[in-house]
Amino acid sequence: MTDTGLTAQPRMPSVARLLAAQVGYQARLLASGRAVTLGVIFPVILLIASHSRGTHITAADVAQYAVFGLSLTAWNTYGVRLVAAREAGVLKRWRATPLPRWCYFLGRVLATVVVATLAAAATVAVGVLLYHTHLSLDGALGALAVFVLGSFAWAATATAVTAAVPTVEAAAPTMMLIYFPVVIASGALGSISEPHWLSTLVSYLPAEPLVHAAGTALGYSAGHTWLPGRDVLVLAAWAIAGIAVSIVTFRWEPHRPTQRRSARSSRQVGSTSSRATGNASDAGAAPTTPPMQFESAIASDA
C-alpha cells in the first residue's frame, strides 16, 4: 500500500471492534422490523394453535417449529432486507466509508445469525415451558450450535441468491418461491409423503438436515447421537458455498436499467433554459460497478 504519511495520525479503530459494532447495529435494525413478528411470534403461534395445553411435544416436533422461525428470519427477512438496502442505496452509503467491506457484509450475516438463533430458541423455550419438551443442557448446547450453523447457511445462501434479484418488488416473491418448496419438502411444516428421489434431493438441501440435526440435538440423551455428522456437513457446505458465490456475485449498488449509448460525438451541446444546468443525474454514464473483490478488500484492509 502506498505510504500515506499517517504515522502521526490517530490509530484506526480495530477491525474486531468495528465488526462487533456492526453486528450490534444490524441486529438492532433486524429486531426493530417485522423479523420479530415473523420469525419469533409466528412459529410460536403455530405451535400453540396446533397443540392443546398440557400435551407433550417431542424434541423433533419442537425442532420443526424452531427451524421454521429460524429459516423465515435467515432467509426471507434477511434476503428481502438485503435487496431493499441495496436498491435504496444503503449498501452504497456504507461502501463509501472506511468500514472494510467484508466487515459490513459479515456484520449483517452474523446479526441475522443472532436474531434467527434467538427466534429458534424462543420456540424451544415455549415447547419446554408449555409442552414439557425434555431438554438437557447438552441438548440445548447442541441445538444452539445447530441453530447458529443453520442460520449462517441459510443467510449465506440467501446472500448469493439476492444478487440475482433485480428489484425490491421481486425480492419477497423470489425468496418465498424458493423457500416454501424446500421447507415443505423437508417436513418442517409437517411430514409429507414424497418419492424417494425427492427425499434424496431434500436431504441435500439446507432445511431437512437442519430439522433433523436440531431434533437430534434437542432430544439428546446419553448414549445417543448428539450432532449428526452428515447433517452438519451438509449445512456447512451450504454456508461455504453461499459465501463463495456471494464473493463473486455480491453487488453494492442498485441495479440500473441497461442503457445503450452511442459513441461520444466530438461536440456535445447542453440544452438548458433554466438556472439549472440540467435536471437529471449523469450517473447513467456509469454502469453498475463490478462485483466486490473480497480478496483485495480483505488484503488492503488487513
Next chain:
Amino acid sequence: MTAIAVEELTKRFGNFAAVDGVSFEIPQGQLVAVLGPNGAGKTTTLEMLEGFLAPTSGTARVLGVDPHRGDRRWRARIGLVLQSTSLDAEITVRDTLTMFAGLYPNPRAVPEVLELVDLSDDAETNVGALSGGQRRRVDVAIGIIGRPEVLFLDEPTTGLDPEARRRAWTAVENLTTTGTTVVLTTHYIDEAEHLANRLILLVGGKVTADTTPDRLRTQGGPATIRYHLPDGTPTGDLPANLAPHIDPVTRTLVVRADDLSGPLRDLLAWVDRHHLDLSRLEVGPPSLEDAYLAAIGDPLTLEGTRR
C-alpha cells in the same frame, strides 16, 4: 500542497467515452465546482476520484494515493456525499452519526456535527421520519464526521427546497474554514457561484473551462443592464436605443453592450421622468448563467483551460 492531481483521466464504457482525457490539479483547501450538462462525465469523474471506478487510462491521485487502491486509512481521510444513497430508516439521527463516527480514527463529536448541519433539534428523530432536505443534511453530516481532508459532494442539494439548499451551503462553507478541500458537482449555477472559488466545466467528457466564477463571467459577453419595469409603466416614450430590448412577457429590459454609458444615462433619465422605483435595476457583467451557457454551447478556450 496538492490534494488532487488528475492527468489524462479517461473512462470508456464500450465505445462511449464518459470521461475523455481530463487533467487538473486541485490544491489543498480549494472549493471546486465541477459543472456540466447531463452526461458530461461529472459523476464518472468523481467515482474515479472516490475509488469506485477504475480509469480506462490516465492517472488520478487523491492525497497522493491512487483512489482505486486506497485502503481504509486513505478512505478515512476522504468524505463522500454521493448521489442516490440512503440510510437505515429505523435509527435516530444521533445513533446513525454515532455509528458512522466509530469508523474513523479521529471523528468530530456528534453534537458538533449536528450543529454544523443544523440538525440538533432532530437528533432523536428516526432517519426515516426526516424530510428529504433533512436526510440530505444527514448525508452531509456523515460525509464530514471523520474530519475529511478531501470532501466529494455529488449534487448535494439536488431536490432540496431553497431554504434547505441554503442550510446545506452554510454547512459546506463552515468546512472550508477548516482547510478541507471540497469538490462539488452541481446542476445549479447559483450554487457554484455561491460556494466555489474555482469552476471546472465538463462537456462531452472533456474539460472545456477551468477558471474562476469571475473569469467565466467575463467570457459570457458584454456587460448588461437589466431592469424589471414596475407593473403598469407605459413604455411608449422609451428612448429608441432601449425600446427594442424590452421583453414584453417578463417586462424586463435587457441591454447588452460593450459601452453601457449611453443606454444607462437614457434609462435613468426616463426613469426619473416617470418617478419609477430603481430597486430592480442591475448593471454589471453578464450573469454566470449566460457565461455558462455560452461555454457549454460553444466550448471556449478560457484562460487556464487545459485540454
